[in-house]
Amino acid sequence: MRPMSLPVGLPALADSDLVGQIARILMQAIVQGRLPPGSKVVEAGVARELGVSRAPVREAARLLEKQGLLVASPRRGFFVRKLExxxxxxxxxxxxxxxxxxxxxxxxxxxxxxxxxxxxxxxxxxxxxxxxxxxxxxxxxxxxxxxxxxxxxxxxxxxxxxxxxxxxxxxxxxxxxxxxxxxxxxxxxxxxxxxxxxxxxxxxxxxxxxxxxxxxxxxxxxxxxxTPPLGNATEPNSILFPTNGASV
Amino acid sequence: MRPMSLPVGLPALADSDLVGQIARILMQAIVQGRLPPGSKVVEAGVARELGVSRAPVREAARLLEKQGLLVASPRRGFFVRKLExxxxxxxxxxxxxxxxxxxxxxxxxxxxxxxxxxxxxxxxxxxxxxxxxxxxxxxxxxxxxxxxxxxxxxxxxxxxxxxxxxxxxxxxxxxxxxxxxxxxxxxxxxxxxxxxxxxxxxxxxxxxxxxxxxxxxxxxxxxxxxTPPLGNATEPNSILFPTNGASV
DNA sequence: CAAGATTAAAGTGTCGACAATCGACGATTA
DNA sequence: TAATCGTCGATTGTCGACACTTTAATCTTG
CATH class of the missing domain: 1.20.120.530 (GntR ligand-binding domain-like)
Structure with missing residues (x-):
């Protein structure tokens, strides 16, 4: 891939195993709460933010789905698993x-x-x-x-x-x-x-x-x-990279 | 407002889960021995045989990799896990x-x-x-x-x-x-x-x-x-069957 | 004849594109 | 007013294409 659109200082996606790296980045975003439970993971958004296409993002999402962090709703997308x-x-x-x-x-x-x-x-x-x-x-x-x-x-x-x-x-x-x-x-x-x-x-x-x-x-x-306050609010902005502002 | 629930009593499971279907087909092929351990899973071959493109095949392969049936070797493809x-x-x-x-x-x-x-x-x-x-x-x-x-x-x-x-x-x-x-x-x-x-x-x-x-x-x-008694010819890890390049 | 170099074929990794579908919003109607 | 319907943008599912890497096949060359 051509890492041209990636600003400096961010995790480098240069070498192989792109899917694994995306999976790790997504996992961190979820674990650190930047992607709160119930929120939607928009493929194109993640792809754009990382400067890659949707294909590897989808594969990474599949892995996280099998792992249990995401749930896939057909034709609606991937969502961060809710914590019932x-x-x-x-x-x-x-x-x-x-x-x-x-x-x-x-x-x-x-x-x-x-x-x-x-x-x-x-x-x-x-x-x-x-x-x-x-x-x-x-x-x-x-x-x-x-x-x-x-x-x-x-x-x-x-x-x-x-x-x-x-x-x-x-x-x-x-x-x-x-x-x-x-x-x-x-x-x-x-x-x-x-x-x-x-x-x-x-x-x-x-x-x-x-x-x-x-x-x-x-x-x-x-x-x-x-449990009550843990609602389903989705934040559109900057979720993949740490920016100080953690949602929820 | 409560979103209207889907009609009950009808087959609720979407039949258009292509990735899941491919994963199931691959799993059966592996479990039934048509894809012996160590054999390569060629994406294009599977895709052609099933009449689909490589994208969903890759996603299905990722799932099976996470499950443990396949192992991914970067730039070389997916292989059926050897049974050491x-x-x-x-x-x-x-x-x-x-x-x-x-x-x-x-x-x-x-x-x-x-x-x-x-x-x-x-x-x-x-x-x-x-x-x-x-x-x-x-x-x-x-x-x-x-x-x-x-x-x-x-x-x-x-x-x-x-x-x-x-x-x-x-x-x-x-x-x-x-x-x-x-x-x-x-x-x-x-x-x-x-x-x-x-x-x-x-x-x-x-x-x-x-x-x-x-x-x-x-x-x-x-x-x-x-297990072949003379296993040192190919890999340090012993395999159950010699590699047999099969394409479903 | 064997071992290394060279070339051709096959296959993967990734991308951009396009139709199908979903959800929100506003118009329409009772 | 409240519910229903149709439209439209946003997003998914899938596809074909292309560059690069690995694998094989072929060709030297000592």
Whole structure:
């Protein structure tokens, strides 16, 4: 493609895998809330903004549809998936299921190196707690749990976690801050890691149940609170690139 | 104002979902072995054969890529995923994880109606065993397990199972017949259903572990047998069948 | 005769175009 | 006034085209 219409400083779309890059850009726009749930993704608009044609945009949208971030309505287009409480419950139910499994697997395959990585990530969580940056906190929290899935060493499991996490980050991003005390996040990870180090499946699943279940209830509560105002307002202007003005 | 609802009772599903149809056709071709693992999916060839252009074919291929049936090699095209033993293990590992969960959920939500459906499906399995039709047997086996996921009532869990099942059916289809005694298949489902009816989580998971684990070991053994012993000629990854440039 | 260089064919990645369709808006009518 | 209908712009679904890359086939050349 000819990247002529792209202003400088924006993500370069030069090299191959254009579809993947567009999918990533769209995903970020959704996760960061610039494309709020229920809003329409206009193919031509995205294409124009990125300086590409509609074909790769459509393919990227198909991927995000399969991933669950978008829903396709025939002859009407793609829409950002709405966050009904039913979706939240289904996602967390599945998350809980696979995270239990991944944690037990990770315990089996835990090496000194991977153990240190988990420990260091908890330290990062503690340090991030001082920054008063909820988005960053969520990001580092995600990293810790992703590490567990990496250690579990099942690529399919990891991909599934990434898919779920994308939706969860969208939810959490919209909620704002998840916990009142950011240090609480960091602390709750420690007994989980301890259980993994100990390697007792029952203790591990119990801690995962507590840890994820807590987040589940918290997110569910907050989503229920936010449900009425979460309307269907579509913003026409500049949605793909961060401009400070986050809608909703 | 409330938008007028579409006429009810009529076939609500749009029949003009070209991408979905192509995806289904491709999936069947893969699952039925007409597109063996490793073979190339030529966009223009598929498009010509179906009388459409390449655009919807590409979108369908993207979906199947995300699903795991195809892998995309940049500038080289889409290929049917090769069935390395590692993939088999990962798929069955995940399958085991979610089927345990789904079975426990199904037990919680079991109604007399759904219980009867499971019972009837076991009857179907027994009757199918007399037909000496391995493909049909696999199909009805799939139906039973899918019922469990339907009863579990988590749409995301069900979609995930369908995705995994597509790949598993490809594997099993290539192997030919899975068990020596088809009636064995039907019989092994009965204690599983009994455990679900009893509703004891531990018994359920134990039976699922046995049931799925058995299939896992069996498929693993057969795939290992079918894997060419001299696999170092082409790729570091072993494939189930030598590449066979087929165009649907 | 084998190995490398050269050329031709096939196929992908992307684009712009066009008809079909949807949704909003205003005109028409009861 | 409120509901219905028709028109029109906006958007989707699909197509054919073209440049570039990969693959194969053919031709040297030691």
């Amino acid at each position: 409480i039913r979706n939240i419950d289904e996602i967390y139910d599945l998350r809980l299921c696979i995270e239990r499994h991944a944690s037990v697997l990770a315990a089996k395959r835990l090496s000194p190196g991977s153990r240190d990585m988990l420990r260091r990530q908890i330290d990062v969580l503690h340090r991030t707690a001082d920054l008063d940056d909820p988005a960053r906190q969520v990001e580092e929290d995600y990293r810790f749990h992703r590490l567990i899935f990496e250690i579990a060493d099942n690529r399919r499991l990891l991909r599934l976690f990434d898919d779920l996490a994308a939706e969860l980050r969208m939810v959490i991003g919209l909620i704002g801050r998840l916990y009142d005390d950011p240090h609480e996040i960091a602390r709750t990870h420690e007994p989980l890691l301890a259980a993994i180090e100990a390697g007792h499946p029952e203790r591990i699943t119990a801690h995962v149940d507590y840890h994820i279940g807590h987040a589940w209830r918290e997110v569910g509560r907050l989503v229920r609170e936010l | 033993i590692r993939n088999i293990d990962e798929i069955y590992d995940l399958r085991l994880c979610i089927e345990r969960h789904a079975s426990v959920l199904a037990a919680k939500r079991l109604s007399p109606g759904s219980r009867d459906m499971l019972r009837r499906q076991i009857d179907v399995l027994h009757r199918t065993a007399d037909l000496d039709d391995p493909a049909r047997q696999v199909e009805e086996d799939y139906r039973f397990h899918r019922l469990i996921f339907e009863i579990a009532d988590n749409r995301r869990l069900l979609r995930l199972f369908d995705d995994l099942a597509a790949e598993l059916r490809m594997v099993i289809g290539l192997i030919g017949r899975l068990y020596d005694d088809p009636h064995e298949i039907a019989r092994t489902h009965e204690p599983l259903l009994a455990a679900i009816e009893a509703g004891h989580p531990e018994r359920i998971t134990a039976h699922v572990d046995y049931h799925i684990g058995h299939a896992w070991r069996e498929v693993g053994r057969l795939v290992r047998e079918l």
